[in-house]
Amino acid sequence: MSKFSHLNSKGNPKMVNVSDKKITKRTAIAKATMFLGKEVIAHFTNDELTTKKGPVFQTAIIAGIQGVKKTSELIPMCHPLLINGVDVDIEIVDSENIEVLCKVTITGKTGVEMEALTGANIACLTIYDMCKSISQKMIIKEVKLLEKTGGKSDIRN
Numbered sequence: 001m002s003k004f005s006h007l008n009s010k011g012n013p014k015m016v017n018v019s020d021k022k023i024t025k026r027t028a029i030a031k032a033t034m035f036l037g038k039e040v041i042a043h044f045t046n047d048e049l050t051t052k053k054g055p056v057f058q059t060a061i062i063a064g065i066q067g068v069k070k071t072s073e074l075i076p077m078c079h080p081l082l083i084n085g086v087d088v089d090i091e092i093v094d095s096e097n098i099e100v101l102c103k104v105t106i107t108g109k110t111g112v113e114m115e116a117l118t119g120a121n122i123a124c125l126t127i128y129d130m131c132k133s134i135s136q137k138m139i140i141k142e143v144k145l146l147e148k149t150g151g152k153s154d155i156r157n
Helices: 056-069 113-131
Strands: 023-037 085-092 096-108 139-148
Touching: 023 113, 056 085, 056 096, 056 113, 056 139, 096 113, 113 139
Parallel strands: none
Antiparallel strands: 023 096, 023 139, 085 096
């Protein structure tokens, strides 16, 4: 059975020491699927909805990027990272659902999975906030890691 890397020999929380790891290019891609419903999607024109709070998808993309940059402030054991790039993409996939993809790139000693997952989540939460006056039946259905490259192991789900 493998050990939890965030616990010391006494079982207390610790931040993993990455000082001996090699600097490599690392990427992570997370995907969130979100049910908006026909009532909300019907308000979109040319893949965008402008509300009194502004353009929904554009604002959510910016919020997702901010979420990536703030991950270490939200999740206690995440290292503060110098992020090289973030790309958030949002697409309407059918008459009720959207997908959010968040890709994060770094050249560093630790991965960016948590940053990609956080960015996708924050984008969805922003969409919920901006569209809740139309409907509160929206659901963030699934958030998952699609891909991680660099470091000790690569993952493709």
